[in-house]
Amino acid sequence: MDIRSLKQFISLAVNLHFGRASEVSHVSPSALSRSIRRLEDELGVSLFERNNRNVALTRAGKLFLTYARDSLGQWDAIRNELMEESGELHGEISMYCSVTASYSFLFDILARFRNDHPRVEIKLHTGDPEDAIARILAGDEDIAIGARPVRLQAGLAFRLIEFSPLVFIASKDQPQQSAENWAEIPMILSERGLARRRVDEWFRELGVQPRIYAQVAGNEAIVSMVSLGFGVGVVPRIVLDNSPLSNTIRILDVKPALDDYEVGLFALEKKLSSPLVNAFWSQLK
Amino acid sequence: MDIRSLKQFISLAVNLHFGRASEVSHVSPSALSRSIRRLEDELGVSLFERNNRNVALTRAGKLFLTYARDSLGQWDAIRNELMEESGELHGEISMYCSVTASYSFLFDILARFRNDHPRVEIKLHTGDPEDAIARILAGDEDIAIGARPVRLQAGLAFRLIEFSPLVFIASKDQPQQSAENWAEIPMILSERGLARRRVDEWFRELGVQPRIYAQVAGNEAIVSMVSLGFGVGVVPRIVLDNSPLSNTIRILDVKPALDDYEVGLFALEKKLSSPLVNAFWSQLK
DNA sequence: GATATTTGTTGCGTAAAATGATATATATGC
DNA sequence: GCATATATATCATTTTACGCAACAAATATC
Numbered sequence: 208m209d210i211r212s213l214k215q216f217i218s219l220a221v222n223l224h225f226g227r228a229s230e231v232s233h234v235s236p237s238a239l240s241r242s243i244r245r246l247e248d249e250l251g252v253s254l255f256e257r258n259n260r261n262v263a264l265t266r267a268g269k270l271f272l273t274y275a276r277d278s279l280g281q282w283d284a285i286r287n288e289l290m291e292e293s294g295e296l297h298g299e300i301s302m303y304c305s306v307t308a309s310y311s312f313l314f315d316i317l318a319r320f321r322n323d324h325p326r327v328e329i330k331l332h333t334g335d336p337e338d339a340i341a342r343i344l345a346g347d348e349d350i351a352i353g354a355r356p357v358r359l360q361a362g363l364a365f366r367l368i369e370f371s372p373l374v375f376i377a378s379k380d381q382p383q384q385s386a387e388n389w390a391e392i393p394m395i396l397s398e399r400g401l402a403r404r405r406v407d408e409w410f411r412e413l414g415v416q417p418r419i420y421a422q423v424a425g426n427e428a429i430v431s432m433v434s435l436g437f438g439v440g441v442v443p444r445i446v447l448d449n450s451p452l453s454n455t456i457r458i459l460d461v462k463p464a465l466d467d468y469e470v471g472l473f474a475l476e477k478k479l480s481s482p483l484v485n486a487f488w489s490q491l492k
Numbered sequence: 493m494d495i496r497s498l499k500q501f502i503s504l505a506v507n508l509h510f511g512r513a514s515e516v517s518h519v520s521p522s523a524l525s526r527s528i529r530r531l532e533d534e535l536g537v538s539l540f541e542r543n544n545r546n547v548a549l550t551r552a553g554k555l556f557l558t559y560a561r562d563s564l565g566q567w568d569a570i571r572n573e574l575m576e577e578s579g580e581l582h583g584e585i586s587m588y589c590s591v592t593a594s595y596s597f598l599f600d601i602l603a604r605f606r607n608d609h610p611r612v613e614i615k616l617h618t619g620d621p622e623d624a625i626a627r628i629l630a631g632d633e634d635i636a637i638g639a640r641p642v643r644l645q646a647g648l649a650f651r652l653i654e655f656s657p658l659v660f661i662a663s664k665d666q667p668q669q670s671a672e673n674w675a676e677i678p679m680i681l682s683e684r685g686l687a688r689r690r691v692d693e694w695f696r697e698l699g700v701q702p703r704i705y706a707q708v709a710g711n712e713a714i715v716s717m718v719s720l721g722f723g724v725g726v727v728p729r730i731v732l733d734n735s736p737l738s739n740t741i742r743i744l745d746v747k748p749a750l751d752d753y754e755v756g757l758f759a760l761e762k763k764l765s766s767p768l769v770n771a772f773w774s775q776l777k
Numbered sequence: 778g779a780t781a782t783t784t785g786t787t788g789c790g791t792a793a794a795a796t797g798a799t800a801t802a803t804a805t806g807c
Numbered sequence: 808g809c810a811t812a813t814a815t816a817t818c819a820t821t822t823t824a825c826g827c828a829a830c831a832a833a834t835a836t837c
Binding site: 224225226236237240241244257258259260261262 | 812813814815816
């Protein structure tokens, strides 16, 4: 039995799906299957009841799950304890953020952190920012960068990095639209996410049914389409600051303005007691 | 980190000597050295302060030792729990006994145990019976076969297998000695151990200084020398029962007779709660 | 004080174990 | 009944672990 097997077991016990669990653990499904099998051989009991369609914990599996969680917690605890003993921070911390964020905030933050704690290895995963909170809550990542939702889930901690206005953008070549014809203007919006919800509400309060030209995943794609003159988009301004297309774009002066994005760090509150996470966290004063 | 590394670490922490610790763990010293090194790398701290002459636990090592013991205890606990869940006993149990014992009692006991619990693997180590209790107390073995000492150490459990008279033996060819000349008779005795202490006391009570011809390690060697006519020896009768030389030997009728050997199982009391050890233990009614 | 001995570590070649890609078997859904 | 999904078996490859022997450093021995 080793720590890795325990983590894999927990992942499978939570996901109840070899494919997804193996993805989280960064191994192939076959490796996970064998790892679980090995564990079962070692313990002499089946931990999962599985056929080719379903995976379920056995009674023994449930018992072992609580053991695994405890054991992993204690392992983390002793590692933290010994880390304090050694004086210097070291180990591994996992981060999740969007590609946009990795271009903008991340560089400065990481550079500083790296300088202060050179022996801490950072595992960075990028992806859809909408998944950020879910990944934190699931314990898949230690820290994520994202926009603060209106309501924070219980146990979730947020620390502001900066405000970024949510702005309407149009191509520089396009003539300025008058404020009255919002129903006519082709809009290019996020498929989902906080920005989309804000815009939907904005239109609702205005009493206008927007003409949605395109629903796009990713702020960069919105900038591209707007730059090409397809319509008006809404993105956090931080995206423009790092966009190679920003000089082809102008920001519309829209009233009322949308609320600012609050971009910041997410982490589980209970993980803030970990020296590594805490060091990262406290870096932002 | 895996269970094996933890055991190796504990062994080194107890022995404070790579050679001896590696022997207990059944690996080469180099493997142990690398294993410890790996642990230290993983934790980012030194666990031992060591040069080519001394090994000592660091402060971090002491902290980790308590963790390791706890962690190992919990691992055993969950394994036992899951074993009860599964209904059938399985796993591994380690035994220690002398070569003599392995010829005599062990066969029947093991055959029966194997029949009742075929999925339990038995690791058998043989060696000097005088080490049996020490190995049990050190936790190196689950169960040992040996002779009950006058006083049992605290925490040590003993279960009688059978009595075996401690007998004086001589070669069949030698003439019977009269009872008066014990001081003249060449004695062949164990170097150490319970039998030796009993004989020493026997002579002391008789007020005779024995003439010790040879001090030998191992009952088989005593039988050999006696059989060749070098003198009179003292061994538990069970040894004769399994000796190919027994027909060349006769048992002397000595008064007062020595107390019987109480041959039986040793185990740590706290290990009796383990299903495996308990099953072995309870086999002897 | 020179030599021998003890003992932890390291280099190297081999053996074992783990892994990923692919194939397979089997269950489910339409 | 065919298409899909999914856990597992197989095989080739890579990674890891191990033991042996050499080494280095410290102590013991005379």
